[in-house]
Amino acid sequence: MTTTTANTPQTMLSRIIAAGTHQRVLAFASLVVLLIGFSIASPNFMQTSNMIAILQATSVNGVLAVAVTLVIITGGIDLSVGTMMTFCAVITGVVLTYAGMPLLLGVFAAIATGALCGSMSGTFVAKMKIPPFIATLGMMLILKGLSLVISGTRPIYFNDTPGFSLISRGSIIGDIFPAMPIPNGVLILFIVAGVTAYILNRTVLGRYCFALGSNEESVRLSGVNTDRWKIAIYALAGGIVGIAGLLIASRLNSAQPALGLGYELEAIAAVVIGGTSLSGGRGSILGSLIGALIMAVLTNGLRVLSVAQEWQTVVTGAIIILAVYADMMRRKGAS
Amino acid sequence: MTTTTANTPQTMLSRIIAAGTHQRVLAFASLVVLLIGFSIASPNFMQTSNMIAILQATSVNGVLAVAVTLVIITGGIDLSVGTMMTFCAVITGVVLTYAGMPLLLGVFAAIATGALCGSMSGTFVAKMKIPPFIATLGMMLILKGLSLVISGTRPIYFNDTPGFSLISRGSIIGDIFPAMPIPNGVLILFIVAGVTAYILNRTVLGRYCFALGSNEESVRLSGVNTDRWKIAIYALAGGIVGIAGLLIASRLNSAQPALGLGYELEAIAAVVIGGTSLSGGRGSILGSLIGALIMAVLTNGLRVLSVAQEWQTVVTGAIIILAVYADMMRRKGAS
């Protein structure tokens, strides 16, 4: 790790990349291979509009993967991210559409709801010593049900809050550089990833993330209040999930209360493809981002190639195994 | 699989229970509390027919939970059990309906297919060093796709094999004791669980299951061919999944190629509720069985009480957390 103190944007970027290479994010090579392969296979793949579609498709899963990375590094797992995202979206819908509050309050509500739910999971895990798998499985079901209850099993539309759909669909970058109409959702993904990577590598919270995943008992014996930190980490992850809730709601211009199941597996898969170990102690945000991109490129590419849907699944499964295998080989070669 | 040497039913049963208490299967108490609670809440709950319905509902998930317990004890995870079950069912459909082979060959095909798929996952994990999460996620997708491809995305019906539906629905016990019309599916679940518990606690394979989950490197340095054993364990788990495939196909009298996703999470949940640790080295079949029963009782009970669906989910989530919490407390009290 580097020891610079000034924080110019460049050094920040280089730091994140350095932190990434430090964790040997070799999954990157698989991503490049996939991109090249699909470009050769279909002339339609490498269009700007399709690249943006891929990034857009990554945004929600990417943010969820970032959140779940934190929890996985502590040695835990979070199965509730999918339905928690939905729950946050529904709460935002209640605040904005049912209560007619201003946009900013809706944004705040989503993040606060996520943080609250996260801290509940964290409390179950830290204080009640419930295995993370069960604690977050329980939360997953509870939040799934509550989303339906609160929304009355109907989608909540944001038609009365015109600015809302811009959160994900607008393009600040596109306004400045019309040639690069990158949607805000993608920008938000990168900002979230950057900030989280910074927290993970440069702050006490991040340090305890790794420490807890490495040897929780030893951290506790060193007099650290591990319970409190664990709750904080789950809460942070929850807040990030809240952002994912905003992104998906904004993209669909509605809070879809039934959505969410299955997203947790995809997010965890992205994290693991990115080289983070499920046994904790090791991992990187950059890796998870690349993992999420690999999955999005794979799905999009196979669709653009018009591969029959049943074969898409087969090929996706095989390529995921191969990508991780290639990654293991490169890692072995590097060490 | 083993051939038992002089195993009277009683000693076998007592052994399984002993092995269970050894692992402190305290989840049992939660099961009893649930049963009593629902009996009080609804007079319709404690009927023989409903008890049998609950057992029947446990059969498929129970067999899957037994399979996944083996893998989890080695410190791995198996996400492919749901779609592998479907794949085995489809292959049986091909053998029995498309090729018109005799029933026994269909049964053999299901188990052999499962064992083959399992040994493939095992090879990915053991030889190629791919994390179990990714290896079995890949298998899950591959098998999901292949089921659709092979079946032509159509269900395969077993109308030409009249005996087939008896595998799950017939009742050998009921033929002998008409007062206890326990379906064969349930009987098969208990036999599978009993045999697997025996393998786990009394054979080398079982011993290496625990040892690999406890400290794989130390087992390898003891001169054990860990790769081979790991593959064998995944293959055994796969064979058991094949039995689940038979059960579900027989119950639906068809192989439904689209079914299967989501069953893995339910099976893993049953295992964890039953007290098996996801970090490996500890666990019991009896626990997983009780875990699967808890989930079946919970779903059935809430449905019999006609709780609104959205609240069913909330309550299920909360009770799962509570049951495991109560379990942790009792465990703590016991030690």
Add this chain to the structure above:
Amino acid sequence: AQDIYIPLISKGFQHQFWQAVKSGADQAAAEFGVRITFEGPDNETMVDRQIDMLAAALANNPSAIGFAALDSQAAIPLLQQAADAGIPVIAFDSGVESDIPATTATTDNVAAAALAADKMAELIGGAGKVAVVAHDQTSRTGIDRRDGFLNQIEANYPDIEVVSVQYGAGDQLQSTEVAKAILTANPDLVGMFGTNEGSAIGIVNAIREMATEGVTIIGYDSGKAQTDAIREGLMAGAITQNPVGIGYETVKAAVAAMNGEELPAIIDTGFYYYDQSNIDDAEIQAVLYD
């Protein structure tokens, strides 16, 4: 010359219903000499996955698009993009609340479920307890069929009580367990309605496993298990849509729209009630799949 490419983005893929739609579309594709692809998400909650599919389809510069919206609002920006590019959009199965689609090939699910309610009332003599096993709590088809049935009962049959509505996700096994629980809780039940193939087969399985008698079952869609149950007399009858017709009409309309032809706002592909008496009629056989 570039071939004519029409991607169909549906609400599902593996389900028999959608496969029947696909086969209709394939039929039309062969007839009109166009290339189609057919895709849909794993289940009807995955609204954003469907949007991603639509985005990937647009990347291939299609000649026209067929789209069965899970949520019509969510897709509007992409549909607008298609409209701007001059790509005609044909809605199928359920409508898109927008004037972008050139036409909509669909079944009136509300009316179809109301017909199921009428048949149920007729068969149980206009009185008694009935229950519904639905496939989905939030999807358009799930809501329309459930409410179509419930509202018709409420409006016209005061002596029929709907005691329970539960959901089995269209999964046969889960629907079986749901139906069994309903039967356990309501021993005096006289009728059950399943809102799609999986739900209906779940009910049949439950009745079979519990050896219950005297419950009238009405199903929805077709599939071998369901038609068999009707032939055996276990199931009284079922509503069927015309999925093959939906697929066929969608592609046909797409070709027409490309050629600038006028299209009606709605192409109603119709629905039918079938039972032992008419199951072998040619008209019914044409819309059944198994």
Add this chain to the structure above:
Amino acid sequence: MSYLVEMRGIEKRFPGVHALKSVQFNLRPGEVHALMGENGAGKSTLMKIMSGIYARDGGEMFVDGTPVAPDSPRAAQDLGIGIIHQELSLMNDLTAAQNVLIGREPRRSFGRLDEPELNRRAAEIFASLRLAMDPRTKVSTQTIARQQLIEIAKALSYNPRVLIMDEPTAALNDAEIAELFAVIAKLKADGVGIVYISHRMDEIKRIADRVTILRDGAYIDTLDAADTPLSKIIQLMVGREVTQSRATVPDLSQAPVALEVRGLSRGKDVRDVSFSVRKGEILGFAGLMGAGRTEVARIIFGADPRDAGEIRVGGYAVDILTPHAAVQAGIGYLSEDRKHFGLAVDMTVRANIAMANMAQFTSRTGVLDEGAMKRIAVDYISRLGIRTPSDMQAVRLLSGGNQQKVVIAKWLLRDCDVLIFDEPTRGIDVGAKSEIYALLEDLAAQGRAIIVISSELPEVMRLSHRIAVMCEGRLTGILPGGAQTTQEQIMELATRRDSALTVAEDA
């Protein structure tokens, strides 16, 4: 007389074990108080009570004369009591500095870490220990010896008034031990009270002021170290005389060669190592920490790949790529790191003893013969004096030395033609050590070839028929065993940093 810490009538019970029976102990400022006893005597347990990890079942404890009951390590730290555990408990994925200062990271605003400051402070602590360690190295890449040093640095960083050292030198070699003793002397001068636990008897004489002896969880006596001969202490510990003898070297010139290694190389760690062992011979391996002895053993055993070299067993070249192949070829290896590589600590004593030898207990159908396993386990428990309530006890719950005995039992049972023991007596008490030496000699007498890697020179000299010495990955010489070889000769070879390979005796 004011004591820094005083403990009286301490009681502690575990399921099936009465670990401490009314034990007393006291510590003065500026003294080194050695706590002695056999494996499982209760030393670690007593110290865990003092440092707030276990709650006592009975008795009282005073710090500066005030009664205290520390209920957590943090509470004990606040009382000024620090501990270096017998078993390593570091965070492997973190760096050395991050480990040492965990919980006390220098921070900037908003919870940001001051990493340069963190590394600087850690570097200071390492410097005060005269430990050459980059604060930024990851702990998992370090050998256990160096990990042990990081643990020591961590404990010292709290500036404790009472420092408990539970077998700090078990993994260290002489040079590092000397450094550690220098640090201890400095701490003593600053008035720190030190509790010192070790099974290396010579150390007691070198640094201890007083000695307290426990046996079977009971308090025996507290003595002045200076006036008490070692033999007396040993006798109080084990309740009998232990004789120390030197090896009698048999004539093995006619015995066939059991293992021959030619030109073994792997990177910088092992460079062109060649040697052979005859049947019935005990070949000792001496050298400083990191000399490459462990690596040589791991390569022979197939646990690590090699770049070059040939291995012959019983005269035939064998291609060993996995430990499984090694065991098939008749080679066994007892690792120096029992916790990571030797034991499945969550499993029972019985299961661990049988682990390398499952075929012996398996019927043709794969069913295990628990009865036979039990008989064998019980036999080894009594032969090695493993202190455990039963053979079904989880190994995790045994004392450190008893865990080591379980690993030894595992390999004794396997009965290989060539047995490599890496630090076999780490953490084992004097009494048991001589038992184990006798067992090794027995095995040799039965015609097994035995390699003993040890960082304790007395042990190497006590056991070896010949002594191979390594330095920086090279085999710098092979000396004859028995009385004619001196420590100085070994040390000379162990520090010979030139590349000329001198063979003191025709190998």
